[in-house]
Structures are given as structure tokens and as C-alpha cells.
Amino acid sequence: MIRNLKRHWMLLIMLLPALIYVVVFSYIPMTGIIMAFKKYQYKGGIYLSPWNGLNNFKALLISGKLFQVTRNTLLYNIAFIAFGVVFEMGSAILLNEIIHKAFKKTVQSLMFLPYFISWVVAGAIIYNVFNFERGVFNNVLTALGGTPFDLYNTPGAWPFVLIFLKLWKQTGYGSVVYLAAITGMDQEMFEAASIDGASACQKIRYLTIPSLLPTMMILVLLGIGNIFRGDFGLFYQTVKSSALLQPMTDVIDTYVFRLLIDNGNVGVSAAAGLYQSVLCFITIMVCNKLVKRANPDYALY
Amino acid sequence: MRKKVLSVILSMAMTASMLAGCGSASAGGNSENTGATEIKDEATATTSGALPDDLPAKIGDGIVKATPEMYGDVDLSEHKTVNITLIGDTPAVWDDVLAKTNEYLEPFNTDVEVSFLSWSDYQQMYPLTLTGGQVDLIFTAPWCFMYTEAAKGSFFVLDTDFISKNMPLTNRYQAAESWDETTISGQTIAVPSNQASPMGKIVAIRQDLADKYGISSLDNWNDYMNFAKTIAEKETPESGIYALAASGDNNELWDVYRQQNDTFLALDSDYFDLIYDYKEGSLPEASDIKLVYDTELFRNYAHDMKELADAGAWSRSALTNTVTDDDAFGNLQGASIAWNTSVFTYIEQAEQTDGVVGAAYDLTKDNLVGCECYSNNDMAIAAGSADPARAAMVLDILKCDTYLNHLWILGVEDEHYTINDAGEYTETERAGDFAAYAISASWAIKNGDLKEAGGDPRAEKVTESWEERVVNNPTITFVFDDSNVADYKAAVSAVLNDYVPMLELGLVDDVDSTIDKMIKECYDSGLQVVLDDFNTQYDAWKETR
Numbered sequence: 001m002i003r004n005l006k007r008h009w010m011l012l013i014m015l016l017p018a019l020i021y022v023v024v025f026s027y028i029p030m031t032g033i034i035m036a037f038k039k040y041q042y043k044g045g046i047y048l049s050p051w052n053g054l055n056n057f058k059a060l061l062i063s064g065k066l067f068q069v070t071r072n073t074l075l076y077n078i079a080f081i082a083f084g085v086v087f088e089m090g091s092a093i094l095l096n097e098i099i100h101k102a103f104k105k106t107v108q109s110l111m112f113l114p115y116f117i118s119w120v121v122a123g124a125i126i127y128n129v130f131n132f133e134r135g136v137f138n139n140v141l142t143a144l145g146g147t148p149f150d151l152y153n154t155p156g157a158w159p160f161v162l163i164f165l166k167l168w169k170q171t172g173y174g175s176v177v178y179l180a181a182i183t184g185m186d187q188e189m190f191e192a193a194s195i196d197g198a199s200a201c202q203k204i205r206y207l208t209i210p211s212l213l214p215t216m217m218i219l220v221l222l223g224i225g226n227i228f229r230g231d232f233g234l235f236y237q238t239v240k241s242s243a244l245l246q247p248m249t250d251v252i253d254t255y256v257f258r259l260l261i262d263n264g265n266v267g268v269s270a271a272a273g274l275y276q277s278v279l280c281f282i283t284i285m286v287c288n289k290l291v292k293r294a295n296p297d298y299a300l301y
Numbered sequence: 302m303r304k305k306v307l308s309v310i311l312s313m314a315m316t317a318s319m320l321a322g323c324g325s326a327s328a329g330g331n332s333e334n335t336g337a338t339e340i341k342d343e344a345t346a347t348t349s350g351a352l353p354d355d356l357p358a359k360i361g362d363g364i365v366k367a368t369p370e371m372y373g374d375v376d377l378s379e380h381k382t383v384n385i386t387l388i389g390d391t392p393a394v395w396d397d398v399l400a401k402t403n404e405y406l407e408p409f410n411t412d413v414e415v416s417f418l419s420w421s422d423y424q425q426m427y428p429l430t431l432t433g434g435q436v437d438l439i440f441t442a443p444w445c446f447m448y449t450e451a452a453k454g455s456f457f458v459l460d461t462d463f464i465s466k467n468m469p470l471t472n473r474y475q476a477a478e479s480w481d482e483t484t485i486s487g488q489t490i491a492v493p494s495n496q497a498s499p500m501g502k503i504v505a506i507r508q509d510l511a512d513k514y515g516i517s518s519l520d521n522w523n524d525y526m527n528f529a530k531t532i533a534e535k536e537t538p539e540s541g542i543y544a545l546a547a548s549g550d551n552n553e554l555w556d557v558y559r560q561q562n563d564t565f566l567a568l569d570s571d572y573f574d575l576i577y578d579y580k581e582g583s584l585p586e587a588s589d590i591k592l593v594y595d596t597e598l599f600r601n602y603a604h605d606m607k608e609l610a611d612a613g614a615w616s617r618s619a620l621t622n623t624v625t626d627d628d629a630f631g632n633l634q635g636a637s638i639a640w641n642t643s644v645f646t647y648i649e650q651a652e653q654t655d656g657v658v659g660a661a662y663d664l665t666k667d668n669l670v671g672c673e674c675y676s677n678n679d680m681a682i683a684a685g686s687a688d689p690a691r692a693a694m695v696l697d698i699l700k701c702d703t704y705l706n707h708l709w710i711l712g713v714e715d716e717h718y719t720i721n722d723a724g725e726y727t728e729t730e731r732a733g734d735f736a737a738y739a740i741s742a743s744w745a746i747k748n749g750d751l752k753e754a755g756g757d758p759r760a761e762k763v764t765e766s767w768e769e770r771v772v773n774n775p776t777i778t779f780v781f782d783d784s785n786v787a788d789y790k791a792a793v794s795a796v797l798n799d800y801v802p803m804l805e806l807g808l809v810d811d812v813d814s815t816i817d818k819m820i821k822e823c824y825d826s827g828l829q830v831v832l833d834d835f836n837t838q839y840d841a842w843k844e845t846r
Contacts, residue, residue: 041454042431043684059788062827063795132617133541150617153808240621243799244808262798263791264428264449 036274040266056271065255066275073230073251079163080170080231081223085216087171092178093208097200111172119233122165126238155248158239162249166234174219181215182208217298221291225284228252228276252276352469360474360495360701361724361750367470367702369409374466375690377410383688383695385415385438386430388423388445389741393734394717398708405705406695413695417740431455434685437692440741441491441681443569448485452784456490457682457689467693468492470701474748481778482676491681492696493674496749499771500673501663502556503763505630505644506637507651508660510536519662522561525637526605532636533613544614546635548622551606551805553639558602560665565774566593568781568835572797573790575835577776579669584775584843587836592828594801595820603804603812610807619806633657641673645760661763670767674777678744700746710743710751712736725754779842786834789827796822 005012032046039052060066091111098104114122129136130151138148151157185208193203230251239249241258252272260269284300292299352371357363369377392398395415403412418426427446430436441447441456450456465472475495483491504525511517514531516524532544545554559576567590568575574593577585593599609615616622627643629635631650638644648659680699682692699705711718711726712735718726728737737753738744783790800819809815 042434043454055788059791062788063792064822064826065795127618127621152618152621242620244620244803246799261425261428263794264446264453265791266453268788268791 032270033274035267035270037271038267040270052267056267057275059265059268060271060275065250066272068247069250069252069255070228070279072249073228073253076159076162076230076251077223077227079159080166081220081227083163083167084170084174084223085220087167088174089178089209089212089216091171092175092182092212093204095175095179096182096208097204108172108175111175113172114169115173117169119237122169123237123240126161126165127240152242153244155245158245158248162234162238165238166231169234177219178212178215181212185211214298217291218300221284221287221298221300224287225280227283228279230254232257352473356473360703360748364703365470365474365701366704367409367698371469372409372467372694372697375694377691380410380412381688381691383411383413383437383692384435385413385695385742386418386436387415387440387741388418388420388427389739390419391417392712392736392739394712395735395740398712398735401708401713402705405708406698409694409698411691411695431683431685434683436683437686437688438696439681439683440745441679442677442745444571444677447483447491447676447679447681448570448780448783451485451490452787455681455684457684457686457692459489459492459682459693463689463693464489467690468697471697474701476675478778479675482674482780483679485780486782486784491676491679492700492745493676493679494745494747495675495700496747497672497675497773498749499670499764499767500641501665501670501764501767502553502560502639502641503644503661503663504554504557504637504639505648505659505661507542507630507633507657509656509658510542510636511660512658518660519664520666522558522664525662525664526609529609529614529637530612533609536636537613542633543616543629543635544609544612545637545639546622546624546626546629547615547619547806548625548629549620550802553626554606555599555602555805557639557664558605559598560668560671562598563669564598565671565776567776567779567839570781570783570790571794572801573794579772579775581772584846587839587843590835590839592820592823592832594797594804594816594823600813600816603807603816606805607807607809607812615806617808620802620808642760642764645757648759649757661759663763663766666766668770669772670770672771672773672777674774676777678741678747680742680745696746699742700748706746706748707751709740710738710747721754723754724750725752727754776839779839781835781838783831783834786827786831789830792826793823793828793831796826 035046035049036056037052037054038046038049039055040046041049044050095104095108098107128134130138130149132138132148132150132152137151142148151161189207190203193207198206230253232251232253235249235251235254236257239245239254253276256269256272256276259265259272288300356365395417399413399415406412416430418430423445428450431439431450441450471492475492476497479493479495479497480489483489483493504519506519506528510532511519511528514535516528516531519525519528529544532542536542537544545551563579564576565579566574566576567585575590576593576596576598577590579585610617610619624634626635626638627640627647630638631647633651633654638647642661644661648661651657651659680696682689682696686692699709707714711728712732714720716729717732717735718728718737720726726737737751738747796819800815800822803809804812804815804819
């Protein structure tokens with residue numbers, strides 16, 4: 001061991017910055033978990049505030065919100081992952097089939113563009129489009145003789161809006177990974193298929209999609225690891241603070257944020273954060289185990 | 302979002318000039334007051350020796366000049382900076398006022414640095430500022446996190462000895478009964494303002510629009526309903542002006558509405574309000590104090606609000622609208638607003654456009670007028686302050702030293718205001734750079750000695766009848782210590798945060814079933830536990846009265 005250290009000291013020194021980075025920014029902050037068990041006071045700060053037992057978790061349970069936000073987070077993320085895979089993979093395959101280079105580039109750039117628009121801006125656009133009295137959407141609708149639609153007072157419409165927005169933003173970015181995987185495939189395989197008389201559809205069905213499965217599995221696994229983590233920007237900036245919509249749009253992240261900012265409840269907020277992290281940890285462990293059992297090559301670790 | 306933040310901008314200036322203080326709490330506090338608690342009497346006794354004999358009997362009777370000698374117990378050997386955090390926007394010529402302040406504080410070996418948390422994000426920034434440290438003195442109020450931060454131990458606890466040693470002038474001049482309002486379970490956590498004054502809730506309307514539809518004046522709530530519906534029906538489709546450009550909730554109008562029933566709040570904590578009917582000469586029984594939303598009064602109000610919402614009195618997006626109704630009124634997007642005399646500020650703003658005429662009406666002329674309590678605006682020393690004694694000294698000087706007090710409330714003399722022989726001030730043309738009562742600290746350090754010469758005659762008309770109807774909230778000095786039931790209270794508040802705004806904006810399909818559902822959820826979240834604790838503390842307090 002010591003001989004190894006001596007021999008590879010140069011490599012170890014090169015590793016050091018990364019190691020320090022992870023320790024400082026990932027491991028030391030983790031000690032903040034104790035806040036979930038403390039009655040936070042400014043004077044004592046994170047480490048010296050008095051202990052509060054499990055009272056912070058009790059407060060979370062009393063609020064009766066935990067089920068609602070967990071359900072919302074879970075369902076939204078399942079939808080994001082499922083639709084995400086279909087759309088990202090689908091668009092990557094379709095893009096790959098386009099032969100006209102300039103057209104392909106244009107389409108890809110247009111799809112990629114929303115990724116660079118922040119949720120704040122997207123939220124403002126949605127608000128101006130769907131504003132009940134002055135929005136573009138209702139203006140067009142009434143001009144065509146329809147009755148105006150009140151999106152900001154219709155909680156039931158939000159799952160569709162949010163899923164649409166998420167896909168609009170992430171499809172372009174997500175498809176790049178699949179596109180890279182397709183480009184990296186052995187072209188001889190496709191040529192052989194062509195010589196054997198396979199149609200374009202058959203090549204996709206029997207060659208492209210099966211070859212993309214490992215990539216898909218990794219991306220889905222990563223997605224599942226974060227299945228209890230809501231996209232804060234999306235949920236906070238587009239829904240704003242409308243209590244009317246919260247039953248359908250409140251996710252764990254926005255709930256933690258409101259606990260902290262509106263109620264100033266640091267301990268309970270930390271408890272909710274810990275609850276979320278534990279859920280994430282469990283899901284990724286279970287998922288990885290299941291995948292490993294089915295096919296060890298696809299597992300993350 | 303509650304609009305108490307606006308409760309004092311200019312309104313103080315207007316009402317203070319017209320009315321004397323409330324009840325026994327005379328303007329220009331006076332420690333010889335009969336309500337003095339035992340503790341405070343002791344405090345007065347221990348310090349009177351430290352102050353020179355030639356000080357005026359009360360603030361406003363003469364010039365008070367603070368000197369370093371008055372602060373013999375404060376260690377002034379080292380030069381120190383006291384960091385002050387205020388809420389509200391920074392006045393245009395703040396640097397000038399700050400420079401003059403620091404010049405004045407030189408003999409005390411002290412200077413101050415002031416940061417402002419703007420109206421748009423103070424609710425997020427305020428707790429973070431306290432968390433981050435670096436603050437010695439901070440503005441606070443029941444509507445600005447006072448109780449929630451006190452429960453977290455964010456404020457330095459002021460005991461009798463500390464006040465007498467480090468704040469001799471405040472100890473002398475602060476109205477003794479005012480301390481009870483910031484004392485929670487025996488711990489005084491902030492220094493309240495030194496003025497309590499009548500503060501009725503009124504509505505302001507666009508009179509030019511009312512005239513257009515044949516409405517000459519408003520006398521009662523039904524008149525207002527009629528006005529709002531008329532505007533919604535006839536004016537809104539034409540010009541896009543809403544009857545009331547509501548934003549977030551309709552709490553201000555609710556305060557106008559509940560004045561019809563002579564009610565007071567026994568607990569005022571964001572939406573978590575406990576209400577009772579006022580009976581002259583007696584304190585309410587614990588059983589008479591109810592959650593506001595569990596009363597017929599609120600139910601009727603919610604029905605009226607739904608009627609207005611359905612008529613189109615405000616936008617369907619009112620819940621998420623972030624332009625305040627006041628600003629919308631000033632910008633001619635709304636035809637009415639409700640609150641105290643601060644509405645005249647917005648009337649004046651709207652009237653800058655030719656042809657626009659504003660008017661304000663008291664819809665409850667036969668009812669009681671509540672008093673704004675001392676504690677509605679306060680200054681506290683942060684628990685994390687490196688030198689609480691020095692911070693206390695600065696606060697003491699700001700509150701009682703005539704020069705600094707006037708500088709922070711009115712700006713620079715002869716530049717932003719002039720003062721006549723009778724001691725009444727008049728704002729100059731340059732008052733826009735530093736308007737009277739523009740910074741939040743001015744509401745917390747006011748002593749009630751400053752009166753405005755003249756003033757808006759319409760404001761006078763509305764407020765002149767208040768004096769004979771004014772009543773002090775009998776339970777104002779009872780402060781509920783919610784630390785034992787904080788979890789339940791937070792859970793109930795979360796339920797209220799979800800339901801109250803939409804009920805107040807009438808954006809529900811069925812008012813009754815929504816209220817029933819909300820009340821049930823409140824009880825599920827532990828409302829009864831909070832009420833039981835409240836009642837126990839209240840009964841104990843009542844025993845001592």
C-alpha cells in the first residue's frame with residue numbers, strides 16, 4: 001500500500017482537488033442534517049441550537065401536506081421520465097434519419113433552444129399567454145367565438161401544462177445523448193441489414209432501439225434516483241404562489257421552500273428535506289438492485 | 302399579503318396632526334403614566350440620577366439633546382459601527398441623511414450603517430438577514446415577523462437593568478404601558494413606538510367614475526357593493542379599470558367590513574386571527590374569542606366577495622397578481638382601495654392625471670374606531686449583536702434626541718420640511734427626496750410630538766369624527782406565547798394560507814362548503830390545541846387585570 005502511494009504520488013496529488021471539492025461541498029454540508037432534529041435558533045446556529053427530538057417530523061405529519069406533496073412529486077416525475085424517454089429517444093431516431101444536413105441542424109437547434117430559457121422567463125410567458133382577461137390565448141379564443149379559459153383557476157389543467165412545459169424544455173437537450181449513442185453505433189451492422197433487405201422501420205425496430213436500451217436504462221435509473229426531487233424552477237416559477245393550484249402542483253421542493261421562507265421554520269424545513277433525501281436514497285438503491293438482478297451490465301454500480 | 306406595511310406611510314403624518322392620542326395612552330409618552338408596571342417604576346427610579354435636570358417633562362415640550370455623559374454605563378472607548386436593518390425602499394437622499402447622522406454621533410465614538418430590505422422581497426430577506434448576523438438593530442412589528450422571530454430567539458431580551466443603563470432617555474420618556482405590548486412571557490423583546498393613535502379603516506374611490514354612473518357618495522357597505530358592481534358592469538368592459546384591482550387577498554376590505562360589528566382582534570398573526578365582539582367596560586371571556594374564519598361575520602363577507610368576484614370586480618388572476626391594489630389605484634387601473642388614511646397618498650397620486658377625482662369614505666360612521674397600538678412598529682436589538690449596549694444607545698438617541706429623531710422622520714430641516722413657531726411641520730417641494738415618515742424606522746421612533754400644518758382637508762373630514770368613537774383594544778397588552786404549540790400553529794397557518802386568500806377573493810365555487818372544509822382541516826391540524834393553550838394563557842392574564 002505504502003509502496004503504491006510512493007509510486008503514484010503524482011496521480012494522488014492530481015486527485016486531491018477533486019477530493020477536497022467533494023468533501024467540502026458534499027460531505028461537510030451533510031452534517032447539516034442534524035438541523036432536522038433541532039429547534040433552530042439564530043444564536044446557536046446549526047450545531048449549537050437545542051435538540052428537538054422528532055418534533056420537526058411530527059410537525060410535518062400534523063400539517064397533512066406530506067402525502068399530497070409526495071404524491072405530486074412522484075407522479076410528475078414518473079410522467080416526466082416516461083414521456084421524456086419516448087420523446088427524447090423518438091426525436092433522436094427521427095433526427096438520425098434526416099439526410100438533409102442543413103435541415104437537420106436547424107431542427108436540432110430549434111429543439112435545443114428552450115433549454116437555455118430560464119423558468120422565470122418561461123413562467124412570465126405562460127402567464128401572459130394564459131392570463132384570463134388579457135392573455136393571448138383567451139383573446140384568440142373569444143375572437144373565434146369560444147368561452148375564455150381560466151387556467152390559473154383550473155387546478156386540473158396543470159398536470160398537462162407542466163408536463164408539456166417540461167418536455168418542451170428538456171427534449172432537445174435529452175435527445176443529444178441518444179443521438180450520440182446512435183452515431184456511435186457500428187455502421188456495418190446497418191449496412192448488413194440494408195443488404196439483407198431490411199426497411200428503415202425494421203432497422204429502427206430491430207437495431208437502433210435495442211442498441212439504445214443500455215443508454216436508456218442508465219438515464220431512467222438516474223431519473224428514478226431523483227424521482228422524489230421536484231424541478232423547483234418549473235413548479236415555483238410557473239405556478240407562482242397560487243394556493244388554489246397547490247393541491248395539483250405543490251411538490252416537496254416548493255413545500256420545503258415555503259416552509260423555510262414563508263413560515264421561517266428552519267427545523268421543519270430541514271426535516272422535510274431529509275425525508276426527501278431518504279426517499280431518494282431508498283429508491284435508487286432498490287432500483288439499482290433490481291436492474292443488477294435482471295442484467296448486471298445495465299446497473300449503475 | 303397584508304397591507305399593514307402601509308399602515309403608517311403618511312397616514313401618521315395626517316392623523317397625528319388632527320387627533321390626540323388614544324385613551325389613556327397620550328401622545329408623547331410619559332413614564333408617570335398610571336398603567337406603569339412595577340418593573341418599569343423600578344427602572345425609572347434607578348436612572349433618574351444619570352440625566353440632567355433641565356430635560357423637558359415630555360418629548361415635544363422642549364429640545365432633548367443626548368450627550369455621551371448620559372451613557373456612562375456604555376463602553377464608548379472604542380469606535381464602533383452599529384448596523385441597522387430597515388424595511389422599505391431607500392429614500393433618494395438617504396446618503397445625505399446618513400452622513401448627517403454619523404456626524405452627529407461622532408462624540409459618541411459611533412457610526413451607523415443602514416441597509417434597507419425593499420418592499421418587494423422583505424418577507425424573504427428579513428429572516429435571512431437575521432440568520433446571517435451582521436445586524437445590531439432591526440425594525441420589527443407584529444406584521445413583520447416580531448412574534449415568529451422572537452420565538453426563535455432572534456432578539457436580544459431587554460431587562461429593566463439593561464434599559465435603565467443603556468437607554469436612559471427611552472426609560473424616561475417611553476409610555477410605560479407600551480412595554481407590555483412587546484413583552485412575551487415576561488421577556489421584553491423590542492422597543493415599541495411611543496405613539497398610539499386612532500386608525501379607522503376606510504375606502505377610497507374614483508369619484509369621477511362614481512359621478513359618471515350617478516353615484517354621489519358612499520355611506521355604508523351596501524353602497525360600496527353597489528359601486529363595485531356598477532363599475533364592474535359598466536366601466537370595466539369599456540376601459541379595463543377594475544372596481545378593485547385586488548392582489549393576493551382582500552384583507553384590507555375585510556378590516557373595513559368587520560368594523561361594522563365593533564370587533565377587535567385578540568390575536569393578530571398573519572392570517573391566524575382571533576376575534577371577539579367588543580363590550581364596553583369588560584374584557585371578553587376566553588369562550589367569546591374565536592377564530593375569525595369560524596364566525597358568521599367572515600362567512601357573510603366571503604359571500605359578498607364571491608358576489609363581487611362573479612360580477613368581475615377584480616381580475617380572475619388576482620391570486621397571482623403582484624401589482625398591489627394601492628399601486629393599481631394610483632396608476633388608474635383600479636377604481637377603489639381600502640385601508641387607513643394612507644389611501645390619500647394614492648388618491649393624490651391618481652389625481653395627478655387631469656380629470657381624475659378621488660374621494661374617501663368612512664362606511665362605518667356609527668361604529669367604533671380602533672387604535673393603532675404602540676407595538677404596531679418597533680425596533681429590536683438582534684440577539685447576534687456584537688455590542689447590544691451600543692445598539693441600545695443608538696436607538697435611544699434616535700428615539701429621543703430631538704435633532705436625530707426629526708432628521709430620521711422628516712429629513713433635513715429647510716430642505717425637506719420647514720417647522721413653524723407652533724412646532725408644526727410643512728413638507729417642502731423637495732420632500733419627494735425624503736418624505737415624512739418614509740423610512741420604516743420613523744414609525745418605530747415616533748413620539749407623537751410632530752404635527753403637520755394644514756394637511757389634506759378631505760382626510761380631516763374623514764377623520765374628524767373618529768375621536769369620539771375611538772376605543773383601545775382591551776386585550777392589546779395580552780401577548781400570546783405560542784412557543785409550546787408552535788408546530789400546531791404553523792400547521793393551522795399553512796391551512797389558512799391556502800384557503801383564506803381565495804375565499805377573500807371570491808374565487809371558489811361554493812363559499813360555505815369551502816369554509817367548512819377549511820375549518821375542518823384547521824381542527825385536523827391542531828387548532829383546538831392552539832386555542833386551549835391560548836385560553837389558558839388568556840385566563841391567567843385576565844386574572845391579573
